[in-house]
Amino acid sequence: MAQLRLEHVDKIYDNKVQAVFDFNLDVKDGELIVLVGPSGCGKSTTLRMIAGLEDISRGHLFLDGKDITQTPAKDRDMAMVFQNYALYGHMTVYENMAFSLTLRKEDPNVIHKKVLAAAEILDLTSQLNKKPSQLSGGQRQRVAMGRSIVRNPKVFLFDEPLSNLDAKLRGATRREILLLHKRLGATMLYVTHDQTEALTLADRIVCMSMGHVQQVGTPLELYDSPANLFVASFIGLPPMNFFDVTVKGDKLEGKDFQVPLTAEEQKTLSSYQGKEITLGVRPENIVEGGSLQIKVFSNENLGMNTLVHGHLGSARITAKLRGWKNYKEHDVVNVSFDRKHFFDKETTNAIGREQKQ
């Protein structure tokens, strides 16, 4: 059992820089929460406050209903896995994993059982007598996790644990973390700047920008109904296309192009008649056939899909079309949008999201 709750948490550093503004989150038992956002948005700061490595300037932190805002890090029953694994080079894997328990003077036989159990979970049983220098990056990462697992903490905290790995290993280790989460059923908080990691790992994502929480929701919610322009642009690869358009009756008018609206979309935009809004369209929501014309300037084959870059009217657009295409520069492709997102120009919030939910 481990429920974590953050209530109106602020962080103001000594140099008066406010890194986190009014952070609220309710983490359920066994949930894997991913904090995602661009570099410098306050993800690490938030995680470090939860771990107790930074003071909480304002607000409260609860673990299983108990206020631990002032509890020192070592008494919080949380384990943090760092980006650099911080393993002891002169110790074997076994000794590295046993170390924190040895320090606490636990019974060697009990330590032994815990280490072997953790090694089993992490598939490190055959590596126990090796030194970290003899292991691959992914294995070292698992040893670092093993050190946390043996302590049997209530909450696991990960700060960009995969950023030191190459792309291939990152995918593999990501799947391992997911598997680990399933096996342990532990509550985990995971920080990353990589939206792909967030989408693949999370039960729920917390998307942050400049110290503010932008949206909390399942990966599908963030992908399919982003709360605002920032979330829309941050989640999804290649990123969403944005167009400045004006609502005119049954269509949107952009610079040298017009986008027809469905009846439902017209209803959503009824209060925006004649006003300027931002239209967002994901590259994968663009399909061939329709009234819109893309003037192609480059064609990237990804195998199953083709990325077509070009112009819609005078606006830049990227489309992810199904199949292997061979468009040349100056070709014209007729397309339509099968899913559109609308954003208020002033507030940057999504239009019509309230009614939907």
Next chain:
Amino acid sequence: MNQEELLIKKDRMRFIKNKLPANLALLAILFDVFYFVSIYQSDVRDYYYTIMIGASILYNLVFMLACFLSSEGIKNYKLGYAWLLAGLGIGQIVRIFVLPAQAHATELKKVGRVMADGQYTFVVVCLVVSAVCCLAAALIGGYRSVVLKQYQATLETKSA
């Protein structure tokens, strides 16, 4: 200790180094150093004892090297090094009767007793402690190596 705890204790040996005998072997080296630093003090202008001290220094080098290697070897449960340690331990006892005992028993005209009572006692104690450390390391290390080997054999038959 019950059966299960005993088994876990054996299992732990697969991952934990054989530290006690390894450290005992290092202790044996330390006392050997005390010994040979002490015999340097003997100021004898006698050809026989100069040769003996020279030979002793050479043996010391060999002893320290062998003992250090054994320390590392026994740390990894290598049975052969237990035998080497036993040999080295016996060697330390034998050495008492080669140089110190002779020197203590001999009186030279110019300098008197080659080795005085106080120094003799000290030297003997050093060698005896060194010997005991070697033998204990051999015994404990050897025993544990055998236990681990047998345990690993049972694991292999189990997995096979």
